[in-house]
Amino acid sequence: MDLHVLFGDFTVRSVALGAALVGTVAGALGSFAVLRRQSLLGDTLSHAALPGIALGFLVSGSRSLTPILAGALISGALAALLVLLLTRTTRIKDDAALGVSLSLFFAVGTVLLTYAQRQVGAAQAGLDAFLFGQAAAVLPADLTLIGGVGLAALLALALLWKEFKAVTFDADFARSLGLPVLALEALLTLLIAVAVVIGLQLVGVILMVALVVAPAAAARQWTRRLEGMVALAAAFGALAGVTGALVSASARGLATGPVIVLAASALVLASLLVAPERGLAWHAARSWARRRALGSHRVLVDLLRLGQDHRDPAYASEQGMLDTYFGGPTGHVLRRLRRRGLVERVEHMPEEGAHWVLTPAGRAQAREPQAPFGGRRDEDENR
Amino acid sequence: MTVVGGVHEPALALHVEDLTASYAHQAVLWDVDLNVPPGVLAAIVGPNGAGKSTLLRCIIGAVRPNAGHVYVHGRPYREQRRRVAYVPQRTSVDWDFPTTALDVVTMGLYGRLGWFRRPRRTEADEALEALAMVGMDAFASRQIAELSGGQQQRVFLARALVQDADLYLMDEPFAGVDATTERAIVDLLKDLRARGKTVVAVHHDLQTVATYFDWLALLNVRVIAQGPVAEVYTAENLRAAYGPRVVLLGATEGAAPVAASVATAGATDRGTEEARTPVA
Amino acid sequence: MTALQAWLDTPSVTIVAVGALVGVAATLLGTFLVLRRESMLSDAISHSVLLGIVGAYLLTGTLDTPLHVVGAALAGLATVVLTDLLVRSRRVKQDAAIGLVFPALFAAAVLLINVYARDVHLDADAVLLGEIAFAWLDVVRVGGLEVARSLLTLLVVAAVNLAFVVVAYKELKLATFDPALAVALGLRPGLIGLALLSLLSVTAVGAFDAVGAILFVAFVIVPPTAAYLLTDRLWRMLAYGSAIAVASSFLGYRVAVALDVSIGGSMASVTGGFLLLALALGPRHGLIARALRRRAPQPPTGARAAGAGTVPTAIREGADAGTPAPALTVPGSRR
Numbered sequence: 001m002d003l004h005v006l007f008g009d010f011t012v013r014s015v016a017l018g019a020a021l022v023g024t025v026a027g028a029l030g031s032f033a034v035l036r037r038q039s040l041l042g043d044t045l046s047h048a049a050l051p052g053i054a055l056g057f058l059v060s061g062s063r064s065l066t067p068i069l070a071g072a073l074i075s076g077a078l079a080a081l082l083v084l085l086l087t088r089t090t091r092i093k094d095d096a097a098l099g100v101s102l103s104l105f106f107a108v109g110t111v112l113l114t115y116a117q118r119q120v121g122a123a124q125a126g127l128d129a130f131l132f133g134q135a136a137a138v139l140p141a142d143l144t145l146i147g148g149v150g151l152a153a154l155l156a157l158a159l160l161w162k163e164f165k166a167v168t169f170d171a172d173f174a175r176s177l178g179l180p181v182l183a184l185e186a187l188l189t190l191l192i193a194v195a196v197v198i199g200l201q202l203v204g205v206i207l208m209v210a211l212v213v214a215p216a217a218a219a220r221q222w223t224r225r226l227e228g229m230v231a232l233a234a235a236f237g238a239l240a241g242v243t244g245a246l247v248s249a250s251a252r253g254l255a256t257g258p259v260i261v262l263a264a265s266a267l268v269l270a271s272l273l274v275a276p277e278r279g280l281a282w283h284a285a286r287s288w289a290r291r292r293a294l295g296s297h298r299v300l301v302d303l304l305r306l307g308q309d310h311r312d313p314a315y316a317s318e319q320g321m322l323d324t325y326f327g328g329p330t331g332h333v334l335r336r337l338r339r340r341g342l343v344e345r346v347e348h349m350p351e352e353g354a355h356w357v358l359t360p361a362g363r364a365q366a367r368e369p370q371a372p373f374g375g376r377r378d379e380d381e382n383r
Numbered sequence: 384m385t386v387v388g389g390v391h392e393p394a395l396a397l398h399v400e401d402l403t404a405s406y407a408h409q410a411v412l413w414d415v416d417l418n419v420p421p422g423v424l425a426a427i428v429g430p431n432g433a434g435k436s437t438l439l440r441c442i443i444g445a446v447r448p449n450a451g452h453v454y455v456h457g458r459p460y461r462e463q464r465r466r467v468a469y470v471p472q473r474t475s476v477d478w479d480f481p482t483t484a485l486d487v488v489t490m491g492l493y494g495r496l497g498w499f500r501r502p503r504r505t506e507a508d509e510a511l512e513a514l515a516m517v518g519m520d521a522f523a524s525r526q527i528a529e530l531s532g533g534q535q536q537r538v539f540l541a542r543a544l545v546q547d548a549d550l551y552l553m554d555e556p557f558a559g560v561d562a563t564t565e566r567a568i569v570d571l572l573k574d575l576r577a578r579g580k581t582v583v584a585v586h587h588d589l590q591t592v593a594t595y596f597d598w599l600a601l602l603n604v605r606v607i608a609q610g611p612v613a614e615v616y617t618a619e620n621l622r623a624a625y626g627p628r629v630v631l632l633g634a635t636e637g638a639a640p641v642a643a644s645v646a647t648a649g650a651t652d653r654g655t656e657e658a659r660t661p662v663a
Numbered sequence: 664m665t666a667l668q669a670w671l672d673t674p675s676v677t678i679v680a681v682g683a684l685v686g687v688a689a690t691l692l693g694t695f696l697v698l699r700r701e702s703m704l705s706d707a708i709s710h711s712v713l714l715g716i717v718g719a720y721l722l723t724g725t726l727d728t729p730l731h732v733v734g735a736a737l738a739g740l741a742t743v744v745l746t747d748l749l750v751r752s753r754r755v756k757q758d759a760a761i762g763l764v765f766p767a768l769f770a771a772a773v774l775l776i777n778v779y780a781r782d783v784h785l786d787a788d789a790v791l792l793g794e795i796a797f798a799w800l801d802v803v804r805v806g807g808l809e810v811a812r813s814l815l816t817l818l819v820v821a822a823v824n825l826a827f828v829v830v831a832y833k834e835l836k837l838a839t840f841d842p843a844l845a846v847a848l849g850l851r852p853g854l855i856g857l858a859l860l861s862l863l864s865v866t867a868v869g870a871f872d873a874v875g876a877i878l879f880v881a882f883v884i885v886p887p888t889a890a891y892l893l894t895d896r897l898w899r900m901l902a903y904g905s906a907i908a909v910a911s912s913f914l915g916y917r918v919a920v921a922l923d924v925s926i927g928g929s930m931a932s933v934t935g936g937f938l939l940l941a942l943a944l945g946p947r948h949g950l951i952a953r954a955l956r957r958r959a960p961q962p963p964t965g966a967r968a969a970g971a972g973t974v975p976t977a978i979r980e981g982a983d984a985g986t987p988a989p990a991l992t993v994p995g996s997r998r
């Protein structure tokens with residue numbers, strides 16, 4: 001893949017730009033979906049867009065993107081409405097309502113799709129592209145539409161930022177402030193639907209949910225503030241979009257959607273691992289550092305204290321309790337102490353773990369005040 | 384510790400020792416020792432987040448503790464399942480489930496049936512008897528969503544009664560029930576005690592502890608105090624468990640308070656310095 | 664015998680039978696999924712199993728081995744396990760976790776197909792939409808009869824699912840209704856849940872050929888949901904759901920033939936029609952029934968005759984306090 005050649009190609013540049021915009025909008029609005037625990041609504045919205053896509057094509061008689069996207073938006077909105085109706089008026093639960101809406105709209109969509117395919121065979125390739133996304137199928141005119149609508153959505157988000165923030169974090173409080181919570185939530189859902197719909201041509205109906213969820217989930221690992229999360233999610237979305245578009249354009253026969261999704265998933269994985277504070281790699285490093293720093297003397301003193309708490313000098317402390325106390329494994333220190341003859345390992349109750357008891361030498365050592373800045377005891381500590 | 388032939392502390396209905404459990408590197412239970420004698424109505428009481436439900440779930444094996452052991456009438460819980468009946472919080476269940484009150488009670492016998500055996504006539508009869516004991520036999524074929532909160536709690540109790548256990552573990556049995564049901568449940572518990580059974584209940588209401596129960600454990604991550612209610616239910620212990628902002632009505636220092644109301648505005652639910660578990 | 668063979672040779676019979684078997688197999692498991700509030704997991708699993716199938720294909724070079732069933736079950740379990748791991752890490756919530764794991768696995772599968780299996784009958788469209796129209800073409804010989812392969816496969820799958828539901832009925836019921844009690848009684852609700860999802864994965868594979876991934880989801884969720892509105896007994900929910908699935912297969916085929924559209928899509932859409940009917944006409948939970956109940960005064964639910972008299976409507980409905988019920992009877996003094 002020669003980046004220079006790629007970037008030199010006007011079409012590729014345009015598609016990459018379009019993908020970047022799609023990713024930006026999906027990331028930004030997806031943040032709200034994820035925070036409101038509505039990730040799977042994105043899944044429903046994208047699958048439910050299928051009948052609208054087919055109808056848009058059938059009604060307009062052309063593969064022009066405008067009627068198709070309009071149709072997708074309308075059927076997505078109807079699907080969201082169905083979910084609301086089902087959960088509010090019957091005993092059907094959230095997840096079932098989402099699943100019902102998703103699968104039924106999609107089913108009707110496949111019926112319409114096959115109907116459309118019978119009608120005008122030539123357009124079949126065009127509509128199929130909406131299943132998995134096909135960068136190659138995106139025309140410059142399409143990009144203009146996607147870009148325009150996407151920017152409009154971002155503008156709406158910027159204008160109503162405070163209101164959306166309030167409604168997301170505490171709807172009741174927002175209501176008490178006089179905000180029209182219902183209208184705002186409906187609008188937010190609509191904007192999420194827009195974010196989903198403009199991405200369908202590139203990512204496809206099946207996988208669009210990932211572009212709504214992954215950038216936001218990744219961004220969440222790096223920051224606690226909404227502003228930061230939305231901005232970062234937008235950036236991650238753009239990055240995933242561009243990467244996917246470029247890779248897919250450079251290799252023949254690679255559907256764009258899957259590549260974008262894998263790029264986004266990689267971002268999530270990386271964020272989960274290395275983000276500061278929340279990152280799992282950070283946690284592992286910190287635990288390891290804590291493990292190393294755990295001084296033998298401290299463990300000794302606490303064994304002594306546990307014995308005093310239980311009024312039993314020969315009290316056998318379960319290792320699990322020590323681990324809980326220190327917030328990490330203590331086995332290595334205990335074994336070190338045993339080697340020095342300061343503790344002994346005993347079996348206690350049959351179903352419990354190892355127990356440790358102070359030897360007389362250990363008791364004596366525990367009572368000794370620790371010399372400041374370590375002193376002669378510390379030669380063993382930093383092994 | 385004496386474990387002779389697999390038996391440990393047989394004189395106690397429930398013996399918990401050194402029980403320690405944590406969640407997200409925070410201790411939820413620390414070094415919990417609980418020794419409940421047989422034939423009492425025991426309450427476990429403490430602020431929210433103090434580990435009360437977790438304690439019950441550790442006992443029945445739903446949560447793996449970091450340390451400690453649980454013995455029921457002298458043997459480990461898993462050997463005594465048949466002798467223990469567990470009543471979870473009423474709100475932990477989806478009452479829209481398509482089933483009847485009788486069916487819910489019958490579920491209490493599933494343990495006795497074991498894997499894959501179907502409940503038969505005998506089980507249905509016993510379930511109906513249990514429903515009658517709580518005055519719900521007329522509702523046997525009623526769908527559970529149609530029942531009120533108090534009726535649902537009775538059904539849950541019937542499900543425990545049908546197991547004819549020796550130890551009853553209940554999670555907030557009085558929460559959200561009407562006054563009539565509350566009185567009825569108290570009578571039921573007293574009857575269980577009269578028959579020599581033991582009840583250990585997580586109780587949510589400090590006001591009624593002294594009247595409903597005769598044994599008390601104050602829990603705030605660690606056990607503050609346990610024993611007969613009269614000895615444990617003191618201003619000092621309550622302050623230790625709930626924090627310095629406990630408001631005790633009609634009590635003088637040292638005497639048992641007549642009623643207690645907890646004003647926790649601003650105070651952390653985890654209680655005072657002593658009660659807070661040391662975590663590195 | 665010849666009549667039977669002739670009957671089996673009829674494409675429409677095979678198609679409807681395959682559809683019905685997919686419906687029943689899916690509904691039996693889907694009923695519990697809906698009750699456990701795990702409906703969307705079926706969407707996730709039905710996508711991820713593709714990775715298992717592709718993996719098996721890459722290992723063995725063919726599509727016809729039982730290995731792809733194993734691969735599917737593993738992929739389904741992997742989906743559940745990975746989702747669970749994400750949730751347990753406390754970095755991601757449940758719904759987001761689902762929306763992260765299955766698209767990644769599915770995307771990987773699609774790309775693998777694009778790159779390594781272009782020419783094979785693993786066309787992505789077929790995966791999504793199925794080709795039930797061609798179900799009757801691929802036949803095997805069984806006991807002197809020529810039977811469509813997918814018919815046979817789905818017969819086995821449906822039978823296994825039915826056996827599971829029947830044998831583990833009370834375990835499934837308790838694990839779904841009150842997992843805490845199930846644990847206390849030693850009935851391993853976690854294991855039951857995993858078994859349920861493994862069977863779902865296998866069923867998804869069987870259904871791929873016929874109706875495709877997403878239409879399979881319709882069969883898993885919609886008939887049970889419709890049945891949920893029709894009855895208050897679990898076994899009836901299973902029965903009604905299965906009946907709806909079978910009827911949808913039959914009617915859906917007719918509609919598809921009449922309109923010349925996707926058969927699988929048509930069958931799935933018809934399940935929606937039944938849901939609509941259930942919504943409107945359900946005896947207790949249907950909208951019409953509820954509207955009627957609101958108009959006409961009814962005896963208060965939960966009151967005994969004991970001189971309760973008429974209780975005002977406002978208190979009867981929605982009041983959680985409940986009406987006065989008889990005091991508990993002490994054993995020994997029962998009537």
